[in-house]
Amino acid sequence: MGEIVRLQKYIAMSGIASRRAAEGIIAEGRVKVNGKTVTEQGVKVEIGADKVDVDNKPIKLKDKKYYIMLNKPVGYVSTVKDQFDRPTVVDIIKEDIDTRIFPVGRLDYDTEGLLLLTNDGDFTYRVTHPKFHMDKTYIATIKGGMTISGINHLRRGVKIEDYVTSPAEVEILDAFDGRTTVKITIHEGKNRQVRKMFEAIGCKVVGLQRIKIGIVELGHLPLGRWRHLTSHEINYLMGR
Numbered sequence: 001m002g003e004i005v006r007l008q009k010y011i012a013m014s015g016i017a018s019r020r021a022a023e024g025i026i027a028e029g030r031v032k033v034n035g036k037t038v039t040e041q042g043v044k045v046e047i048g049a050d051k052v053d054v055d056n057k058p059i060k061l062k063d064k065k066y067y068i069m070l071n072k073p074v075g076y077v078s079t080v081k082d083q084f085d086r087p088t089v090v091d092i093i094k095e096d097i098d099t100r101i102f103p104v105g106r107l108d109y110d111t112e113g114l115l116l117l118t119n120d121g122d123f124t125y126r127v128t129h130p131k132f133h134m135d136k137t138y139i140a141t142i143k144g145g146m147t148i149s150g151i152n153h154l155r156r157g158v159k160i161e162d163y164v165t166s167p168a169e170v171e172i173l174d175a176f177d178g179r180t181t182v183k184i185t186i187h188e189g190k191n192r193q194v195r196k197m198f199e200a201i202g203c204k205v206v207g208l209q210r211i212k213i214g215i216v217e218l219g220h221l222p223l224g225r226w227r228h229l230t231s232h233e234i235n236y237l238m239g240r
Contacts, residue, residue, distance in 0.1 A: 007033065007043040010052060012121020014059040015100060019125040030055050065120045066101050067229040068093065071221045072115040078106035089115060093226050104128060105189055113138070113210035114218040116229075116237075126238050127213065130188060134214050134237075137185040138194050139173070141207035146172065146180050150201040154184065158200040163190070165197055179206070213237070 005013070011022035011031070025031060029039050032053040045052060052059055072078070076089050080102050089103055104116035105128045118124060127134055151172070157165045169185040186193060195205045211218045216233045229237075 003047045004044050005047065006041075007031065007038065007045055007052070008041065009122070010045050010047065010061075011054065011059065012125065013061050014052075015102075015119035015121065016054055016059055017102075018121045018128070020129065022121065025054060032056070064099070065123075066097060066099065066118055067120065067123060067234050068097075068101065068117040068226050069216065069218070069221065069229055069233075070115045070117060070226040071218060071223050072107050072112055073224050074110050074112050077109050078103040078115060089117065092224060093117070106191075107210060108192055108195075108208070111208045111210065112223065113208075114213060114216070115210070116213065116216075117226075123234075123238060128189065132239070133187050134189070135185050135187055135212070136189060136210060137183065137212035139209045139211055140182045140184055140194060140198065140205050142180040142182055142198060143204045143206050144178060144180065145175060146182065146201075146203060150203065153201050154197060158197050160190075160193070160196045160200055165193065168197065185212075 008019050008022040008026060011017060011025065012019040016022070017025060023041055026041060027039055029037055031038055033043060033045055034051050047061065070089060070092060072089055076087050076092070078089050080088060080090050080100070082088055086109070090101065093101070099119055101117045101119045104118055104124045107113065107115050116127060126132055151170050154168045154170045157167050166187045171183045173181040173183055175181070184194060194208060198205050215236050216229065221227060
């Protein structure tokens with residue numbers, strides 16, 4: 001008898017989507033188990049015995065898992081495909097990796113730095129789900145200066161749209177030529193969060209780079225280049 005897992009985990013293990021995205025795919029009625037459409041989240045399948053189709057195409061587990069760190073340049077979108085035919089982060093590495101991989105979370109089109117890519121949905125879940133509180137550190141270049149009040153506001157948490165951010169770690173690195181360089185560590189990862197946080201205190205971000213996720217650092221990896229994560233980095237991000 002093979003291992004029995006939840007259907008959304010099986011889909012994530014196949015590399016089709018993250019576990020959270022797989023739940024949406026199931027709810028939309030796009031998944032069949034042994035020929036029968038299922039929409040419930042509690043369904044379990046036996047690996048190697050049950051047949052699972054997504055969008056009427058059979059899926060199976062991939063043997064080799066990829067865990068990649070990319071130093072993303074500005075001007076690339078963090079998706080597999082783009083509806084406007086803009087270059088994607090996958091374009092940078094697709095000639096070297098012969099299987100489908102996808103970004104772990106996102107970096108904005110106009111943000112550069114550390115981006116993870118994988119074909120492991122469980123890995124994506126561990127890194128991106130808010131309950132795991134994965135710290136993310138950025139270097140932000142701000143137009144003009146910053147006040148002590150503004151810094152303390154970021155450290156306490158600021159209101160953005162319909163939520164209040166967790167307290168951030170903030171450090172002024174430099175100030176010159178009408179610009180201020182700030183290192184900021186956040187504990188969530190909502191859309192354009194760092195930019196919106198600075199906007200909330202009246203500061204405009206003119207440059208943004210992510211340099212660290214958890215203990216995994218960008219280091220001296222050149223812009224536009226990538227490398228495989230080490231086993232230590234993978235184990236840390238997976239919580240082992």
